[in-house]
Amino acid sequence: MQDAIIELKHINVYQGTNLVLQDVNLKVQKGEFVYLVGKTGTGKSSLLKTLYGDLPLKEGDCTVVGFNLREMDWKKVPFLRRNLGVVFQDFQLLTDRNVNDNLKFVLRATGWKDEKLMDEKVLDVLDKVGLKSKGFKMPFELSGGEQQRVDIARALLNSPKLILADEPTGNLDPETSDEIMQLLFHISRDYGTAIVMATHDYIVINKFPARMVRTERGRVIDNASIDMV
Ligand SMILES: Nc1ncnc2c1ncn2[C@@H]1O[C@H](COP(=O)(O)OP(=O)(O)OP(=O)(O)O)[C@@H](O)[C@H]1O
Secondary structure (H helix, E strand, O other): OOOEEEEEEEEEEEEOOEEEEEEEEEEEEOOOEEEEEOOOOOOHHHHHHHHOOOOOOOEEEEEEOOEEOOOOOHHHHHHHHHOEEEEOOOOOOOOOOOHHHHHHHHHHHOOOOOHHHHHHHHHHHHHHOOOHHHOOOOHHHOOHHHHHHHHHHHHHOOOOOEEEEEOOOOOOOHHHHHHHHHHHHHHHHHHOOEEEEEEOOHHHHHHOOOEEEEEEOOEEEOOOOHHHO
8 A cells, every 4th residue: 555645525725714735635655746826816835834834734534654734733733744844946045153053053043953963864864865065155155946956855864755846946047947857757656755846847847757736717627737737
């Protein structure tokens, strides 16, 4: 039997009192790569936010990396976040500290204490994203692609079973987008990390085909094929 990393049953997604997505059913298995596609404003980010506990789940059943979001005490959200990684379009690095300290900041915030273990972990994730020698650089000294790699390294810190990526190639040129996609596919394939990636970018999808799920008119449509979009 395969392990479901995400299982959604009849969930409704709200922004405030506004119902954004209705009756969403979705299963994502260990190591699966899934694109979340759909026009702007159709609810891709809202769905991802629900999955990482940024929007409260009001209706339906939702299990993410073993956490039942319906029954979960709101105070447990930090524990949920320790078990998944989130990658954003705009990198969201702390601009006042170098790459090592950006990563250590997250480790400390998620309960790590031993300096030596933290140093080893930081080196390990930087190695995984091909930035082993860049730990002492400030974010402004890095290219957009390198900053996105640091963002991905940050998502890998707690060895998550799931990465949620919201338009991770949105700010990158085509060549750099390809490099980031190769990295994400490598992570999914070689470490068994499930990845759900929201994107508008059909050039990327064509080059790196994977399962697609589409947001449209308040619904999530599974098995969307590329010629439908
Ligand atoms: N913070 C918010 N408060 C209220 N409504 C919001 C908020 N964020 C998004 N919305 C609304 O929720 C709906 C879905 O937005 P969402 O950002 O999830 O769509 P999206 O598919 O991710 O769009 P994009 O591709 O442009 O990022 C839109 O109608 C949007 O206006």
